[in-house]
Amino acid sequence: MLRVDIRDLQRGPVRTVGELPPDDPTFAGLELDLAGPVQVKGQLQVTGDGEYLWRGQIHALLRGECRRCLTDVLDEVDVEVDAAMFSTDPEAADDPDFYPLPERASAVDVGAVVREELALATPGQLLLCRDECAGLCPKCGADLNAGPCACRAPAEPV
Numbered sequence: 287m288l289r290v291d292i293r294d295l296q297r298g299p300v301r302t303v304g305e306l307p308p309d310d311p312t313f314a315g316l317e318l319d320l321a322g323p324v325q326v327k328g329q330l331q332v333t334g335d336g337e338y339l340w341r342g343q344i345h346a347l348l349r350g351e352c353r354r355c356l357t358d359v360l361d362e363v364d365v366e367v368d369a370a371m372f373s374t375d376p377e378a379a380d381d382p383d384f385y386p387l388p389e390r391a392s393a394v395d396v397g398a399v400v401r402e403e404l405a406l407a408t409p410g411q412l413l414l415c416r417d418e419c420a421g422l423c424p425k426c427g428a429d430l431n432a433g434p435c436a437c438r439a440p441a442e443p444v
Contacts, residue, residue: 289395290330299331312397316405321349326400336374340396342367344403350413354421355429359413370399
């Protein structure tokens, strides 16, 4: 449940727990190769008249290629969101510290926070299969993790 009815918030903080599938419209245009659902958990609470605070955690598994040897790699991404503020105040709409809500909002959806935080945590993610990856030979393209190549060119990791 990542969308919370504001009436529920009037009774106190509300836990937000949910999973977004990799093909969820929330991630459209991000060009992330998600290897499974994005898990989200946190808590949303009222902080003032028309203002709401969300704190939570986001966990995702990304699929990509090692930047040195091009083998398939899975990378876990964990994001801690300390404070995401939502506001119905029209003056807060231009403030980058707030996620704007319509003046007569009936719900708060933390999906925009999940999208932004995941995008910020994975900008041009440069993955490695392992720290000591030897990469590919620049002459013949052989995988140097399997041993020296036939062309015997000195190769350095990229």
